[in-house]
Amino acid sequence: MGIQGLLPQLKPIQQPITLIRYEGQTLAIDGYAWLHRAAHSCAEELALGRPTSKYLEFFIKRLNMLRNRFNINPYLVFDGDAIMVKKDTELKRKQKRTENKERALALWKAGDKRQAYDYFQKCVDVTPEMAKCVIEYCQVQNIKYVVAPFEADAQMVYLEKKGLVQGIISEDSDLLIFGCRKLITKLTDHGEGIEICRDDFPRLPSKFPLSQLCPEEIRTMVCLSGCDYTAGIPKIGLLTAMKLVRKHKTMDNIIKSLQREGKFTVPKDFLAEYQLATFAFQFQRVYCPESGTMTTLSEIPDELRSCQALFNCIGRVISKTEHTKGAIADDSEVDHHLHGRIAAGELCPYNFQRVLVNRERKLQLTTKSEPIIGKPSVSQTGSIDTFFSKTASVSVSSTSTGVTTQMRVAIKKQEEKQMENERKMTSTVERRKLSRRDTPVVAGVGMSRYFGKTEDLPSEQNKNATTSAMRTPTPVEPTISPRLSDLAKSTSGSNSVLCGNEGLGSQDEEATDIPSSLLSTEVPSSMVPTQVDLESSPFSEEDSEVLSEIEDTAKFDRNEKAPNKRHCRSIADLRESFSYHRAPLQDKSVNVASGNGALHNSKGEKNQFAAGKVPSLGTKRPRHYVASPSSATAPRQATRTLSLSDFIYRGQ
DNA sequence: CAGTTCACGACAA
């Protein structure tokens, strides 16, 4: 993957840096790159279809580092659907993985867990469901994210072009071909990495004078030597490709020359492959979080707009009328709304008819067994977990958050670490009212801000605020109603069967399809779930407990007397309510410091996207909807944007 | 021999 041999050639301009130099800026992060690394810490659980919080912990650790230690605004970008040019390679990889997985499982069953472990590592696959788990964390934490319609690479470069991010964290050298200006690679846990700037290209040695090539020539070069979209020509590496381009300029000339000399064997349809590759590099579909529409990385020139092949390889988009993905040239024919929901992580990126479900929650729903948590958590045992199991039965609010147990555990762990650090770093204990800091309960209280432990909140005002905010990170949609019945089917009848390891690897496909009637942008209000719908659902008691989060949101949606009853303010609310301006570690209040607008944490106009901006079903919000707090929400906002610690340690 | 491509093994987590 990537451009073989590119990074070594760029060695002269690779600059070791620390993230300090990005203080106050926003950086795009290749979400799947992190997921892949994180997945190695729990390959076994992932392959066996068992719950885990490890990969989330990885994200939390790193996101905390970025935000707290370096004051950087992370902008997570996840891959979406595969584009045509890459689909076959994707399939091959999948095949390899399933191959390894089978071997791993065979070894596992044979009892050879040692060797099985190695093969688990080789078959690690990251799924959109895992991304969703991270996404829900982002929603709670007010971290920006987007699910790219296709490749994250193109999406991230687009964000950079638009000035929404000032740099890109990724391991992929492809980024530079897409036009990335600032690439940060090899980022460590401590925030050190390698920076590659486009502006430094002129400093490259004459051996590899990249700056003397125009963008098109660069694409020619990498296509010759091989990239994600072309196999390249055998025996031609980056350097010979460079020479060829310098000599003959265009791909046409190069191919002619090569064929004349006969030294190299040019694959038959290489030229066509190249053509498609350049399309994908330049015009790949991306999602514009500002306008809430699908666009292309670069604008498609008029003379190419009639090229059908182009629209096939830059990514097929959803047609507004057909409700299928196709090569659509006309922007107004594109269903931007559905793509917005994909970008928000609401719908499955490769099958928009399916709701995207957090992997860990899905596991909770399909196997009723209580999740196997990483470890019983030595410190302060009994505080948080029992806390949750207690309140779960008492109050719906704790289960209504849509946050899985894994998330709780993961967040809790990180919180503990952070508090540990805080403890070390601050010798002045008086800073805040921390009298209760060291009591075992503290962690539990700390958690409450994520999970709406409403009874801890003093005022009625806050209570409402929290419940409305806490409901669920997933936008509350009418689609929940049909889903409920599906889930009922899948969970109620077959509980005993589903327990245990039964679903090895086959846990994926759930009947979460949305009826096509719901795909239209106009949703009859009759689709809003009714009390009858819910009460007639034949849940067992346990089921309803597990499912209460969904049910809750539905109830809440009904009772909410918000102006827009089809789609409660859900995430917009959530992030608005929970945007604290700074994590508690720093003393400097950054709220005010962001004069340059780089840090637009809570009220920032640029912050509106990640999910709140996404148009909701059947509503037509103004294009540049800025989540300006209404007078009604303003006071709540005020109370909300206390420092995190204040929030944690208030009320008891 | 210098320059280059390519296949392998190792990382890290």
Next chain:
DNA sequence: CGTGAACTG
């Protein structure tokens, strides 16, 4: 990703 084997001129 870095290494070394293998190939070329």
